[in-house]
Amino acid sequence: MNQASSSATPTTSATDHRNRITGFLSDYGIIVAFIVLCVILSVVSPYFLGVNNLLNVLRQVSINGVLAIGMTFVILTRGIDLSVGSMMAFAAMVAASFAVVDSGMPLIVPLTLGLAAGLALGCVNGVMVARFAIPPFVMTLGMLSMARGLTYIYSDGMPISSLSPSFLWLGQGMVVGIPVPVILFAAVFMLAWFTLRYTTFGRYVYAVGGNPTAARLSGIKVSRITFSVYAISGLLCGLAGLMIAARTSAALPQAGVAYELDAIAAVVIGGTSLAGGKGRIVGTLFGVLIIGVINNGLDLLGVSSFYQQLVKGAIIVVAVMLDRSRLSNT
């Protein structure tokens, strides 16, 4: 609830200490919900707590995680980005087209072009929202459609596969036993956490979402901040595009359909308000993990796919209820 109170001042007394702990829990009720979920899953499935499975979960959430982090920036400014799935697919396609085994391109080329493709589309969103005041929902809905169209046109509707091993490493490689996508996700998370917490840009993102008028009156260039968050989201879609193409060994024209829902869900489950100005990247991390753990757990348990949908929906609601009811008690 209270996004600012954790910039804690040095305190000494015991009650202050207790306040900080309950404050932490009510700030991060979603962590409690996550822990409860994990405990339940590890009781019902002996496989859940295995190191390999936990790495699986992390690898599985890494793409949604990267998208959700960009989405957090956007939502903090009261915006929304519906186009993440399509932008990701487009970036994947562009990157893959330069990463096929016999293209002979150095790895840097597909990487750069993939990120650039995402960034470019994100900038278009940003300009239209920030400069031409198109409502974010409409602009990014348009982009959802346009980027998908571009993906079809660019790829002629065909998947691109036979990607070079060095490119595939991005999605399938390991570094000191940790999957590369997980490392990428972690790096993006830390950078975003640091940015939102410690940089002036991060503070301005909160201010623009919290009260755009106040932000403007304080001399903040609101439209520049607004533009930036869409650009960031686009850039991260570019990264997610590289990751998904490398992970599935192919860029598919239909990749990422409906991914916006999971990304937004992670952000909202993590306690960031769609009304802007309030929320945290740590919440998003746990939102992403909750969704991932639910999917993984239901798969591990072999719950029938009909009941999966029912159970998945119910767990999401209950997790958030748990979070919110904690809040109202404190």
Place this chain on the structure above:
Amino acid sequence: MNQASSSATPTTSATDHRNRITGFLSDYGIIVAFIVLCVILSVVSPYFLGVNNLLNVLRQVSINGVLAIGMTFVILTRGIDLSVGSMMAFAAMVAASFAVVDSGMPLIVPLTLGLAAGLALGCVNGVMVARFAIPPFVMTLGMLSMARGLTYIYSDGMPISSLSPSFLWLGQGMVVGIPVPVILFAAVFMLAWFTLRYTTFGRYVYAVGGNPTAARLSGIKVSRITFSVYAISGLLCGLAGLMIAARTSAALPQAGVAYELDAIAAVVIGGTSLAGGKGRIVGTLFGVLIIGVINNGLDLLGVSSFYQQLVKGAIIVVAVMLDRSRLSNT
């Protein structure tokens, strides 16, 4: 922009008259965008303006139209309903199961049960949002999943077809040359328009969305209103479920996937703000029509699958830009 200013008082002078027209146009800039779109389409396609084609468009938009009207109520209160597609599919399945040719049920049974199925799920959304303060996005995302699961469970994943002719009439019949779904949509539209404009309930909906605190302190039972809009949305999903089953001659478990996007898009394109309290059902009507006309026009023109997405997205953005730029000029 100004949701209240059109309830014009009787005026006489010429400038007043002019003001009323420009006021109307800036209130309804989206109508201008719609007209521009229609003019362009009728120039590039000789078929566009045919009576049959226009009836086709109306028939094609009627299901999204009914969903978008329920969505308008929800969004006016600052909410969102992501579960409309799934609730519709569930209602369709329930209705169809009692409408198969050899069930021998009178028509009233599937109709009632279909509507009741939608209403029931909508009430669940309503209770959880209004009473337990689950954020609407999370609750209805959960319902999106849960209602789909229920649909699969209820139908065992198989379509239900061979529906009785009297039931099919709802989707395929005609009355005085007008398709029945169009009549249903028109009736729902008029009722909604009347409700929002002339009834106390309509007022409450706007007030709750405009400033829930002020509404509560003015003695309005905010949670009752909030509950009601989700119930209305559910009920209209029930109706849409009857319509789609009758139109496609079958209830399909996968029906309505991603329909929430089109419904929300219609509302937002129509000028209703996701921030609540501001918007009009007439705007939604034209939002629905714009989406329908774009789809129809691109089909008529034979635009390829690849370019269709690109063009569709671009037109949506441009239409809204046209609307918004009109506003900022006045």
Place this chain on the structure above:
Amino acid sequence: MSTPLLHAEGIAKSFSGVPALTNGQLSLRAGTVHALCGGNGAGKSTLLNVLMGILQRDAGYVQIDGREVNFPSPHDALDTGIAMISQELEPVPDMTVAENIFLGREPRLMGALVDHRRMRLQAEQLLRELELHLPANARLGSLSIADMQMVEIARAISRDARVIIMDEPTSAIGERETELLFAAVERLKARGTGIIYVSHRMNELYRIADDYTIMRDGTFIETGAMADIDRHRLITTVLGKELDEEYAKYNRPGADTLLEVDDYGRGKDFERVSLDLKAGEILGIFGLMGSGRSEFLDALFGAAPAERGSARLRGAPFQPREPGDAMRAGIAYVTEDRKGSGLVMGASIKRNVTLASIPDVARNSLIHEGMEDAVATPFVERLQIKASSLDMPVKQMSGGNQQKVVLAKWLQTQPSILLLDEPTRGVDVGAKREIYAFMSEFARDDRAIIMTSSEIPEVLGMSDRVIVFRKGRISGELHGDELTQENLVRLSS
């Protein structure tokens, strides 16, 4: 005579073709306080918003140090050394006090990082200097309106600006805080800062202003030295008509008890509150900021029900659990935060006036627009609400006029008990008098008013009896001759 620090002339601004300002003019000297006077809707805020680059002028020019300037955005005005406390509070609720104060100019590390520690220390120091007892790391949204206002004041003052615009900075704060502000203003003057000051409280103007400028209907009327204009003439010029500034008080309390409150308490907000309200009475409640007055009124109205104690209304038990309960019992409540809890800002005047009595303008649940107009129109006249039409969204109205709409909304419910929390916030002298006259007329027969106000003259002038709150408890009750400023101050602090 030296060049003025800031000089503006011929400033015009219209909204959708309707002029709000036709000829704004103002000359500010360095090291002085310049009072900008005018009735509600005279165009003061519009002029100031133009000066600040929030609005773009249609005509006229602005000079700083004799050089013409044009600010496309507040950013540019701030860069040039102009800061503003805007009339409407603009807090970022989910940021801390320190973050709000330093928004846009945070102490930095390595160019792009916020130095949170230094920011907090600087904020603490600033708050200390201003004698504000606010934690620098409290979330702004958890503060009272008054405290938020003080934070905005701190923000503007700490900017080291050469020109500070203060648009009704005291409308939401108490006497003590006002003194803190004035002390700061004196320090700023001494540094050569020029201050443009707007307030509808005449006492304040005579205390701190050096010069004045009067506006009426969007036009400059006259300017001069504060010392050269007496109170009567100032008011008459502002209003454009003869009017004495006085309290129109002619209600007469009866003997019947209307409302009895016994041992009310809720959380830490207030406790052991017992009082009664007589028919025909205007009961004042006075206290410092944060003394729990508003919370007590919230409880009486059922907005945040009391947790302890009981109440009786006309002898019958009265236990409001939600506002509807209190409304049915004939209670109306004008809250102190019109933007947050009083108005639907995007909705029209008409709809706001009828907001709390929608069923009254409906038959069989159908709104009757004719009745709605009939309901709203008399208030526009009665309260001198300045608006181009009843369909104007309230967010386009001047602040004082918005306040009148809130009053109208509650009067329309035809209550028998009125709870008024800072009822004249931002209201001009003319309309204040109307409101006072109305209050006196209202509190008759079996009707009564409970009023809180931070303006001591208003409390003394209008109340038949005053109950003083201190830290959530009643610290005393004053009647008749005891009703003096000294007693109020003594009991409240």
Place this chain on the structure above:
Amino acid sequence: EDPLRIGAATYGLQGEFMQLWSNALEAHPAVLSGDVEVTVFDGRYDALVQSNQFDSMITRQYDAILFVPIDADACVAPVIKASAAGIPVVGSNTRCNTDQLASFVGSDDVLAGQMVAQQVIDQIGDNGKVVVLEGPIGQSAQIDRGEGIDKVLAENPGIEVLERRTANWSRAEALSLMENWLTAHRDEIGGVIAQNDEMAIGAIQAIIASGRSPNDIAIAGVDGITDALKAVTQEQMATILQDATAQAQGALDVALARLGKADEVPLSDIWERYPELEWAGGEADTYNIPWTLVDQDNVAELLEQRQ
């Protein structure tokens, strides 16, 4: 002895065909007898989801995996991973471009494309105008059936393609699309080549709604879903039956053979139904389940099986 645990990774259960496939799996004699336990996964039309589900199945150490991939290339990495973990993967329905599959039991989509196009052309003759309804862009079935359709069209230069668009396997989408095409092309459309039956049925409904008779237009689809069979009885369309039962049960039989259990548990009866299909002890690389053209001769019998 514990039952064998087999995971079935389908590309998605939203649609009748894959539902028939999974139902057939559950109806396999070895499953009914309790010798085998199957878990069906819904891939939600997403290669990434399928890949994640493989991870879970590997963690749970399923004995074998039946795999209906969404994409012929994106399926490769999961298959390699499962094989490396010692889990045999048997492909079904949709091919996968890897030699690591234990075997593939499915039908040739290119052939289906050829057959469905040929059906329509046989009816309208050498000269005529057709429209083509395609699956979701980029899915293997869409690409391969499209290839087959193209082949036949290339051999028939007299056939003009008026329109060719995706309706995403969806009846509702095809219905609207066809309504609009009927407006733009009035009475020109002589045939509808649909890459699956759902879309063909949407087209039929649009044709009926426009006041025309589907009997006058040559329509064909792929799959043999129940509504299509009914339409065949009314001579409204032709369909090419894709035998979901054979694909599913055949794949399970082969998987059991690879696990060395073929002799212990009962095999399905599909091997009797298609005498031309060589069982070969479950050792073959590919089992090509034949497509069956549904016509008046066999439709009644097929409908009967659906009850």
